Amino acid sequence: MASLKDQLLNAGLIDKTKAAKIEQEQRKQAHQKTAKAQKQAKKTGEVVVDEAKLLAEKVLQEKAERSKELNRQQREQAEKKAIQAQIKQLIDINRIDRQRGDLAYQFADGSKIKKIYLTKTLQDQLAYGIIVLVKLGDGYELVPRQIAEKIAQRDATCILVQNAGSTETAVVEDDPYADFKIPDDLMW
Numbered sequence: 001m002a003s004l005k006d007q008l009l010n011a012g013l014i015d016k017t018k019a020a021k022i023e024q025e026q027r028k029q030a031h032q033k034t035a036k037a038q039k040q041a042k043k044t045g046e047v048v049v050d051e052a053k054l055l056a057e058k059v060l061q062e063k064a065e066r067s068k069e070l071n072r073q074q075r076e077q078a079e080k081k082a083i084q085a086q087i088k089q090l091i092d093i094n095r096i097d098r099q100r101g102d103l104a105y106q107f108a109d110g111s112k113i114k115k116i117y118l119t120k121t122l123q124d125q126l127a128y129g130i131i132v133l134v135k136l137g138d139g140y141e142l143v144p145r146q147i148a149e150k151i152a153q154r155d156a157t158c159i160l161v162q163n164a165g166s167t168e169t170a171v172v173e174d175d176p177y178a179d180f181k182i183p184d185d186l187m188w
Helices: 004-011 016-044 051-094 120-128 145-154
Strands: 103-109 112-118 131-136 139-144 159-161
Touching: 004 016, 051 131, 051 139, 051 145, 103 120, 103 159, 112 120, 112 139, 120 131, 131 145, 139 145, 145 159
Parallel strands: none
Antiparallel strands: 103 112, 131 139, 131 159
């Protein structure tokens, strides 16, 4: 929709110079009204509130706050990515090979029971707390205890199985069944 000025120009009722003069007079009148209001406010001691300025300042302030919040969120995401990259690097460099495992080891990952295959030596080390089971993406890896402590400092949710056993085998001296040998085919 064209403005009234454009419609009058198109109809031929006014020319461009006349339209410019009218526009100029309207701006002068608006300026004079604001100047009068400011003079009047000075005389009476009132403070003139420029609503447009206040609204513009409010919009700028809200925009700055949104920008700060967005920047904070981006920083947090970048930090999380960096931590995950560090954890992945620690696990990749220090993972223990478990390819020849033939013993099933079951563990809890959240609310699910998972299974990996280990050798007898790895299973004993895991039971005594020498090595630790950690989660890497959708897979699971074994790492030494010292590396697991570094991973836990960054993100403790990656540690799935960390036993607090000692490296010494616990032998009870007064064990009444010490003389009896456990059969090889006994299933627990």
